[in-house]
Amino acid sequence: MPPTPQSTAERRAAWLSELAQGTDRFHEPRRDDCPWCGSKRLRTRLRTPDLRQRKPGTFVVDECGDCAHAFQNPRLTAEGVAFYHRDYHPDRQADAHDGLAERILAARAGHGRHLAAARAMLPHPEPESWLDVGTGHGYFPAVAKEIHPYTAFDGLDPTRRVDKARAAGRVEEAHRGRLTDPEIAERLRARYDVVSMFHHLEHTPDPREELRAALTVLRPGGHLLVEVPDPDCAFGPLLGKWWVSYGQPRHLHLMPLPNLLAELESLGCEIVSTDRREPHIPYDLSGALALVLSRVLPGLDAPWRPAPPTALQRRLRLALTRASAPLLASAVALDHLLAPLFRRTRFSNAYRIIARR
Numbered sequence: 341m342p343p344t345p346q347s348t349a350e351r352r353a354a355w356l357s358e359l360a361q362g363t364d365r366f367h368e369p370r371r372d373d374c375p376w377c378g379s380k381r382l383r384t385r386l387r388t389p390d391l392r393q394r395k396p397g398t399f400v401v402d403e404c405g406d407c408a409h410a411f412q413n414p415r416l417t418a419e420g421v422a423f424y425h426r427d428y429h430p431d432r433q434a435d436a437h438d439g440l441a442e443r444i445l446a447a448r449a450g451h452g453r454h455l456a457a458a459r460a461m462l463p464h465p466e467p468e469s470w471l472d473v474g475t476g477h478g479y480f481p482a483v484a485k486e487i488h489p490y491t492a493f494d495g496l497d498p499t500r501r502v503d504k505a506r507a508a509g510r511v512e513e514a515h516r517g518r519l520t521d522p523e524i525a526e527r528l529r530a531r532y533d534v535v536s537m538f539h540h541l542e543h544t545p546d547p548r549e550e551l552r553a554a555l556t557v558l559r560p561g562g563h564l565l566v567e568v569p570d571p572d573c574a575f576g577p578l579l580g581k582w583w584v585s586y587g588q589p590r591h592l593h594l595m596p597l598p599n600l601l602a603e604l605e606s607l608g609c610e611i612v613s614t615d616r617r618e619p620h621i622p623y624d625l626s627g628a629l630a631l632v633l634s635r636v637l638p639g640l641d642a643p644w645r646p647a648p649p650t651a652l653q654r655r656l657r658l659a660l661t662r663a664s665a666p667l668l669a670s671a672v673a674l675d676h677l678l679a680p681l682f683r684r685t686r687f688s689n690a691y692r693i694i695a696r697r
Contacts, residue, residue: 351643352643352644352645352648354643355643355644356644356646359396359644363396363397363420363423365417365419365420366397366416366417366419366420366423366424367414367415367416367417367420368414368415368416368417369414370413370414371413371414371415374404374406374407374409374411375409375411375546375593376404376407376409376411376595376599377404377406377407377409379404379405379406379407381404381405381406382402382403382404382405382413383402383403383405384400384401384402384403385401385402385403385410385576386399386400386401386580386581386586386588387399387400387401387581388401388581388586388588390424390588390589391581391582391588391631391634391635392631392634393424393427393642393644394635394639394642394644394645395423395424395644396644397424397589399412399588399589400412400413400414401413401586401588401594403571407596407599408571408572408596408599409593409594409595409596409599410571410593410594410595411592411593411594412588412589412591412592412593415545415592416589416592420589424589424590425590427642427643451483453621454479454480454483454484455483455484455486455487456618457480457484457536457538457565457567457619457692458480458483458484458486458487458488459487460565460613460615460618460692460694461487461488461534461563461565461694462487464563464612464694465533466488466490466491467488467491467532467533467534467562467563468490468491468492468533469491469492469494469531469532469533469534470484470488470491470492470493470494470532470533470534470535470536471493471494471495471496471515471528471531471532471534471535471536471557472484472493472494472495472496472511472536472538473496473497473519473535473536473537473540473550473554474496474497474537474538474539474540474543475495475496475497475501475502475505475511476497476499476501476502476505477501477504477505477508477510478493478495478501478502478504478505478506478508478510478511479510480536480538481493481494481495481505481510481511482508482509482510491534492512493510493511493512494511494512494513494514494515494532495510495511495513495514495515496514496515496516496517496518496519496524497514497515497516498516498517498518499516500516502514502515502516503516515528519550519553519554519557520544520546520549520550520553525553525556525557528556528557529556529557530556530557530558530559530560531557531559532557532558532559532562533558533559533562533563534558534562534563534564534565535554535557535558535562535563535564535565536564536565536566537550537554537564537565537566537567537568538567539567539568539569539690540568541566541568541593541595542568542569542587542591542592542593542594542595543590543591543592544592544593545592547593547595547600548603551564551603551604551607552607555607555608555609555697558697559697560697561696561697562696562697563612563694563695563696563697564604564609564693564694564695564696564697565692565693565694566600566692566693566694566695567619567690567691567692567693568594568595568600568690568691569585569587569591569594569689569690570585570596570597570616570688570689570690570691571585571594571595571596572596572597572686573585573624573686573687573688573689573690574685574686574687575624575687575689579624579628582627582628582631582632583624583627583628584623584624584627584628584631585624585689585690597614597616597691597693600693601614601693604693604695608697609695609696609697610695610696611693611694611695612694612695612696613692613693613694614691614692614693614694615691615692616683616688616690616691616692617683617684617688618683618692619688619690619691619692620679620682620683620688620689620690621689621690622675622676622678622679622682623672623675624675624682624687624689625671625674625675625678626668626671626672626674626675629667629668629671630668633661633664633668637657637660637661637664638653638654638656638657638660639653639657640654640657
């Protein structure tokens with residue numbers, strides 16, 4: 341990672357110097373078989389640029405003709421993940437570059453959604469300890485305490501956000517790193533009654549390895565709570581690259597429900613429940629519109645863009661953003677209005693699994 345210069349001009353020069361080396365080095369070799377089942381019957385499901393930050397590069401999502409697993413191909417290397425995740429700050433995106441989509445995507449981190457996820461564990465014995473994997477700022481544990489006041493919530497995240505979550509009192513212990521790190525997995529072995537992963541597996545290089553690590557830190561009889569985007573959602577083919585759950589280049593895998601169920605059962609888990617209704621996030625139409633607007637409006641300044649926007653472009657973006665606000669608000673309202681219907685159809689965009697070790 342290049343040093344962080346003080347001025348915008350220096351930052352742009354550093355970024356352009358890095359980009360001059362090309363982006364091919366950020367990708368692994370393209371694979372000709374499915375990472376889930378090994379089948380060679382692959383088809384291209386999606387080809388898209390980075391719609392969120394507008395960093396250079398094109399990303400391909402392939403789908404297996406046998407097991408329907410969808411995956412980024414070629415996949416980003418660790419260096420590529422760092423490159424495309426760098427400067428990705430949803431909490432500050434509105435001030436940084438294209439914030440329209442971020443305000444829509446914040447819907448999945450809302451108080452009501454966290455409450456619903458926490459309530460999903462009420463039919464089961466009250467947990468003494470709970471680890472939230474990929475916790476970020478720890479917003480879920482903070483809300484879940486309202487439902488489980490006697491549970492000790494810990495958080496794990498590869499970023500410094502988890503330390504801020506502990507400092508803010510949202511988690512009791514902060515573990516910085518990845519669940520698949522041998523040192524972390526061994527230190528947390530058989531420690532938790534519940535391990536939750538909310539929209540986390542799709543970001544991991546190897547979801548199977550992540551599941552095995554989660555079972556390692558669960559106590560016998562403990563529960564694994566997983567929520568992920570549903571690649572069978574009808575919005576995928578309808579909206580194409582504008583479907584926010586594709587999430588390129590950040591989403592490496594999109595796993596059909598039967599695949600995850602079979603994998604958990606092969607690991608010795610009992611499937612307690614599945615749900616395609618409640619985890620639905622009402623943001624498909626508004627998210628697609630926000631991505632379109634972010635793409636067509638003159639971009640805000642970012643160091644990886646060849647030149648800063650002119651004064652005219654800045655004024656034009658501000659005027660068009662204000663003019664499009666009522667349209668975006670209408671799309672948000674429509675998403676919520678249709679959510680009860682979407683939850684009961686193939687337009688539901690996420691699913692939840694609760695499995696017992």
